[in-house]
Amino acid sequence: MARITASVYTSHVPLIGVAIDQGKTEEPYWRPIFSGYEHSKEWMANNPPDVVFLVYNDHATAFSLELIPTFALGTGEKYTIADEGWGPRPVPDVVGHPELAAHIAQSVIQSDFDLTLVNQMDVDHGLSVPLSLMFGQPKTWPCPVIPLAVNVLQYPVPSGQRCYQLGQAIKKAIESYDEPLNVQIWGTGGMSHQLQGQRAGLINSQFDHDFLERLIVSPDELAAMPHIEYIREAGSEGIELVMWLIARGAMSDATGGPKPTVKHRFYHVPASNTAVGHLILENNE
Numbered sequence: 001m002a003r004i005t006a007s008v009y010t011s012h013v014p015l016i017g018v019a020i021d022q023g024k025t026e027e028p029y030w031r032p033i034f035s036g037y038e039h040s041k042e043w044m045a046n047n048p049p050d051v052v053f054l055v056y057n058d059h060a061t062a063f064s065l066e067l068i069p070t071f072a073l074g075t076g077e078k079y080t081i082a083d084e085g086w087g088p089r090p091v092p093d094v095v096g097h098p099e100l101a102a103h104i105a106q107s108v109i110q111s112d113f114d115l116t117l118v119n120q121m122d123v124d125h126g127l128s129v130p131l132s133l134m135f136g137q138p139k140t141w142p143c144p145v146i147p148l149a150v151n152v153l154q155y156p157v158p159s160g161q162r163c164y165q166l167g168q169a170i171k172k173a174i175e176s177y178d179e180p181l182n183v184q185i186w187g188t189g190g191m192s193h194q195l196q197g198q199r200a201g202l203i204n205s206q207f208d209h210d211f212l213e214r215l216i217v218s219p220d221e222l223a224a225m226p227h228i229e230y231i232r233e234a235g236s237e238g239i240e241l242v243m244w245l246i247a248r249g250a251m252s253d254a255t256g257g258p259k260p261t262v263k264h265r266f267y268h269v270p271a272s273n274t275a276v277g278h279l280i281l282e283n284n285e
């Protein structure tokens with residue numbers, strides 16, 4: 001059977017992609033940010049996944065106000081890199097895993113989560129920046145990726161509770177797939193940030209640190225945090241953090257198993273208009 005061995009959490013700041021693509025990672029502004037991912041790349045080399053299930057949000061790239069799926073699962077063979085206005089990032093296309101994705105769709109939809117299925121879409125920085133941070137700059141990505149695009153742009157967006165429960169359903173789906181795959185689940189986005197309006201530029205480090213701690217120690221309580229608190233404390237774009245609860249809900253302890261081990265924890269501010277937060281949690285069964 002397939003297993004979820006670990007979960008990875010990271011911000012997906014677009015300017016980080018630009019810094020990587022333009023060879024600026026050693027510059028003084030960027031150096032401390034990328035140094036936080038050196039251990040992660042080493043860990044990844046020692047713990048290579050067969051498949052990454054990658055929870056992210058599209059930023060009005062593949063979707064728009066014309067079509068707003070709450071949870072869109074990528075069931076396609078391949079995803080092309082989006083042009084977000086400054087040309088597509090010079091990174092490889094993303095190869096999917098249609099067989100596992102179809103199995104997850106079957107299991108999760110039959111567990112009463114009404115997913116949208118997407119066979120063709122461009123993927124933006126929300127998905128490609130985490131891949132670059134964790135895998136560096138390979139010619140092809142080292143494994144297939146199953147994207148799950150979550151609507152966190154246009155209200156109503158899903159609750160933390162719903163996200164946490166969806167993670168539990170995804171775990172059940174993956175663990176009933178009849179092939180011994182090592183699957184990692186990644187939650188991306190965040191941390192506190194607001195890109196618009198009177199509070200544009202808001203960063204709340206205390207909230208961010210508390211969020212990281214609560215995500216590790218008491219994710220079920222964290223899942224109960226209402227939207228209004230994300231907005232008040234973490235800014236209008238801080239709501240991206242609900243996606244981390246999907247990955248966290250897929251860890252063993254969310255369904256009665258042992259607590260995960262924290263393999264890496266990193267926080268740095270600023271990066272563009274936000275703070276970079278990053279965690280690696282390993283399952284213990």
Ligand code: DHB
Pocket residue numbers: 012013014015059189190191193195237240271272273274
């Ligand atoms: C920024 C944009 C994002 O989409 C995000 O998730 C974080 C930060 C930014 O422009 O700083």
Ligand code: FE
Pocket residue numbers: 012059126189190240
């Ligand atoms: Fe974002």
